[in-house]
Amino acid sequence: MERNQDVVVKVEDLHVNFYNNDRCNKVLRGVSFELKKGKIMCIVGESGCGKSVTANSIMGLLPDLSRIEKGSITFHYQGEDIRIDRLKRKGKEMRKLRGEGMAMIFQDPMTALNPVFTVGYQINEALLYHNGASSRKDATKKSIQLLKEMGIPLPKQRVKEYPHQFSGGMSQRAMIAMAMSCRPKVLIADEPTTALDVTIQAQIFELMLDLKETNDTAILLITHDMGVVAELADDVAVMYMGNIVESGDARAVLTRPSHPYTKALLDSIPVLGRGREQKLEPIKGSTPDPYNRPAGCQFAPRCAYATPECETGMPPESMVEEGHMCRCFHHLRKKEGEAND
Ligand SMILES: Nc1ncnc2c1ncn2[C@@H]1O[C@H](COP(=O)(O)OP(=O)(O)O)[C@@H](O)[C@H]1O
Ligand SMILES: [Mg+2]
16 A cells, blocks of 8 residues: 555545434544644534544544444554554454554543542553553652643642542643653544643643654644644644535645635634734534535535535535645635636
């Protein structure tokens, strides 16, 4: 198989359905992207568009009521191409990959820490299992250091406490410490800092950058914060209702957004550097009912540029410039117009 040496995870034409009371929700409808060594890719998009489902698919953590219908997820690890979509979600292979090859920071820290063990014990285990520490004593030293780096006060004492003795923000930080301690090849962070204050946020991003640079970790970062995207992302993918509608080099997408949805999203969120002058414009309308979707482009009902053509089907991918893709009939029409001028 031809493969770019820098690609660590390749997601191709991924379709994921959820089955609820005989109803089928087609949550991912052909998602494709690549995570590259030592690069941060950000996924942005309104809530409910499939960001977490994308992340969970890569980690083999989809719930039982969901199914990968079509497409593939390939993880290039230790010289092998591992088809994650074919592994058993709770099987031995998948469990081994999680933590060792891939780690995830969740939105909800309670899902990642085990209530019956002390926080320190859990970080120690992660360090020892993944050869991050040479002995239990060494592991404890490193766990304390990690908690300290995460801004947890009295780390020597805290390391002996149980998750329920931690506040939500502290559990979140402990979990991040645990995920980072394994120095994984792939780190997936699903809105990791939403509930944390800005100083801690900055520290966590600092650690991510360090992991990316010293360990060549490929990072998938899901965030609502365009300021974070502008500062950290190498690549960005904009998702809407189960499709990536625009993607490419972060600078290109942020400075030359071409999909009306991307433009609307950028206008609706404060962007660092645009100052107080920036007028925030909420995106008109709301996301469609997933069980009663529009026929063609999912954004058409909310789009100022929509024409009957937009209801004929999902627009094909077209290139805005090299490495910058957009799926929009309006963009295609504009391009054709320019070509005919
Ligand atoms: N556990 C679940 N059970 C049923 N439906 C789900 C579940 N998780 C996600 N979905 C469906 O998938 C859609 C995408 O969810 P998600 O990926 O969590 O969105 P987000 O982009 O906000 O992370 C949701 O709108 C919902 O319809
Ligand atoms: Mg989510």
